[in-house]
Amino acid sequence: MTNRKESFNDVIDHMSKIEGAPVDPEMGSLPLGIRIIGYVIIGFTGLMTLTVLIFGLFD
Numbered sequence: 001m002t003n004r005k006e007s008f009n010d011v012i013d014h015m016s017k018i019e020g021a022p023v024d025p026e027m028g029s030l031p032l033g034i035r036i037i038g039y040v041i042i043g044f045t046g047l048m049t050l051t052v053l054i055f056g057l058f059d
Helices: 010-019 032-058
Strands: none
Touching: none
């Protein structure tokens, strides 16, 4: 038995089979390099948001 979701309709199922890519990739299934880049971008965005909020209070 596969761990695959049922498709919404036959067209989406057909496109998924042709493209060979999952509809919604999970973060754990991505290659390590792409996961690290994603974590760095998300972390950097969070830190910059906090920095802007903190320095905004000093103004």
